Amino acid sequence: MTEESAVKVCVRVRPLIKREEADNAEPVQLYWKADKQAIHQIDDDGNMTKSFSFDRVFSAEESTNQLYNDIAKPLVVSTVEGYNGTIFAYGQTSSGKTFTMMGSEHTPGVIPLAMADVFHTIKNCPKKEFLLRVSYMEIYNETVTDLLCDSWKRKPLEIREGNYKNVYVADLTEELVTSPEQAAGLDPQRRK
Numbered sequence: 001m002t003e004e005s006a007v008k009v010c011v012r013v014r015p016l017i018k019r020e021e022a023d024n025a026e027p028v029q030l031y032w033k034a035d036k037q038a039i040h041q042i043d044d045d046g047n048m049t050k051s052f053s054f055d056r057v058f059s060a061e062e063s064t065n066q067l068y069n070d071i072a073k074p075l076v077v078s079t080v081e082g083y084n085g086t087i088f089a090y091g092q093t094s095s096g097k098t099f100t101m102m103g104s105e106h107t108p109g110v111i112p113l114a115m116a117d118v119f120h121t122i123k124n125c126p127k128k129e130f131l132l133r134v135s136y137m138e139i140y141n142e143t144v145t146d147l148l149c150d151s152w153k154r155k156p157l158e159i160r161e162g163n164y165k166n167v168y169v170a171d172l173t174e175e176l177v178t179s180p181e182q183a184a185g186l187d188p189q190r191r192k
């Protein structure tokens with residue numbers, strides 16, 4: 001029996017954005033090709049020279065909703081059952097982290113979709129009691145900053161280890177939330 005890994009690594013390919021299309025008026029020669037589980041390096045003659053495998057590769061045509069349903073929703077559902085879970089986006093500047101995680105009003109990202117699902121799941125479990133707290137922090141140049149704190153009060157926060165080997169950010173604001181709208185209202189981008 002094969003055991004599923006606790007960590008999944010997925011890649012999302014994004015389309016060229018306007019700025020890049022303008023930079024490349026000539027047709028672009030692609031040196032890579034993707035399928036659902038790998039990105040292949042291609043040489044000048046079109047031969048595959050190297051392949052990099054992932055749990056899933058999302059093409060530029062696949063929506064944030066598809067991505068959410070495939071990889072994030074199962075994790076969100078299991079957190080409501082009491083398991084710990086983390087979803088994070090990693091990539092160079094302009095690669096699409098904010099687009100994927102926060103999204104926009106018309107194409108919500110993984111975070112608002114997850115919030116909606118958490119509240120929906122809670123509504124369907126009337127016999128259990130839940131307590132939801134939201135924090136937003138930024139890690140930039142190895143400094144942790146509390147994004148729910150007024151900017152004039154912000155100071156670098158410390159990462160500490162608790163008595164039970166749990167790691168936490170000391171003094172990070174945690175806001176209690178009771179509705180998806182209230183949680184969405186805490187989004188630091190909206191509060192700017």
Ligand SMILES: Nc1ncnc2c1ncn2[C@@H]1O[C@H](COP(=O)(O)OP(=O)(O)OP(=O)(O)O)[C@@H](O)[C@H]1O
Nearest residue numbers: 013014015017091092093094095096097098099100
């Ligand atoms: N899958 C996608 N489909 C269409 N447009 C996208 C996609 N992903 C990103 N974009 C667009 O690409 C641009 C850069 O994306 P985004 O701001 O999310 O990058 P980022 O990784 O958060 O960058 P930074 O680290 O600089 O904040 C934005 O204009 C965004 O709308």
